[in-house]
Amino acid sequence: MVQELIIRLTSDKLPAVLHVQTTAIKAIMEFMGERRIPQIMPLLLSPITDPLNHSVFDAEIEYYDQRLQLTKSMTMHKPLILMGKLKAFYCFSPNIRLELKELADTGRHLIEFTQLEMEFKDYNKWKFMEFVEGLVRHVIARVKDECEKELKLLGRELRVPKRRFKKYESSELASRFGPGFEERASEEEEEPFWILDFKREFYDREDKQQRGYYHNYDLVWPEGFGEALSGGEREYEYEEVIRKMKEQGMDLSK
Numbered sequence: 001m002v003q004e005l006i007i008r009l010t011s012d013k014l015p016a017v018l019h020v021q022t023t024a025i026k027a028i029m030e031f032m033g034e035r036r037i038p039q040i041m042p043l044l045l046s047p048i049t050d051p052l053n054h055s056v057f058d059a060e061i062e063y064y065d066q067r068l069q070l071t072k073s074m075t076m077h078k079p080l081i082l083m084g085k086l087k088a089f090y091c092f093s094p095n096i097r098l099e100l101k102e103l104a105d106t107g108r109h110l111i112e113f114t115q116l117e118m119e120f121k122d123y124n125k126w127k128f129m130e131f132v133e134g135l136v137r138h139v140i141a142r143v144k145d146e147c148e149k150e151l152k153l154l155g156r157e158l159r160v161p162k163r164r165f166k167k168y169e170s171s172e173l174a175s176r177f178g179p180g181f182e183e184r185a186s187e188e189e190e191e192p193f194w195i196l197d198f199k200r201e202f203y204d205r206e207d208k209q210q211r212g213y214y215h216n217y218d219l220v221w222p223e224g225f226g227e228a229l230s231g232g233e234r235e236y237e238y239e240e241v242i243r244k245m246k247e248q249g250m251d252l253s254k
Helices: 002-010 013-034 125-146 148-154 170-177 181-188 238-247
Strands: 060-063 066-070 088-096 112-120 166-169 193-196 216-221 226-232
Touching: 002 013, 013 088, 013 125, 013 148, 112 125, 125 148, 125 216, 125 226, 166 170, 170 181, 170 193, 181 193, 181 216, 181 226
Parallel strands: 166 193
Antiparallel strands: 060 066, 088 112, 193 216, 216 226
16 A cells, blocks of 8 residues: 555656646636635534535534534535625535445545535526536636646546536436436536436425425536536525425434
8 A cells, every 4th residue: 555655656647637636726716716706715623514415424523612523515604604795605625524434435435525615695506507617618628728748648638518518307317327327427428417406405495396306416527437516506495494304304403
């Protein structure tokens, strides 16, 4: 294991990867800045954090009379921040998720990672998806232009999507591919695409006229790279939030 680490640290690929990453982060900040969307600093410790929709070990510490958790994501904090004057914001948020051992080989469950978090007060899913498509195109174009040498070293050729991304209902892909439909669809597609309607978190908005349909979505990379982004419209009516928390057996006293 030590030998493998040394090989990776001394590889020519490491500076190339870091240069691509730096260029992508710079492009994100540029895109947000041009639209006057402010960046906030992330929270690392809080009395609350994302409950997630699967089991993990909670990373907690006791500090005087408080129990504080390391941030799994800022999902619970983001709507609170928008209760003020801000209409939108973004941040690069470090996340700690102490996943169960049986998820070690899935390829999509890390115990530590940093993600781009963003929240918009007045966007429905269609407006947000259009925004994200513009962001993705901008970042890919900038990396392609500025990292030609690094991409060649890494054996990657980037294509900038030139049209709106395809949209699929989750039920459509489940019928077509069966279990693991997101991964199967990712392997078949050649450009990023959206999957709509997952029954996932208690705070995702359910359609009142079509019960069981949720206004959430995943953005999925092509070529088998899988999920890029997961999000949805927020449930904003108190009674609906409580109903869905009870349905999931959540402890309302916390």
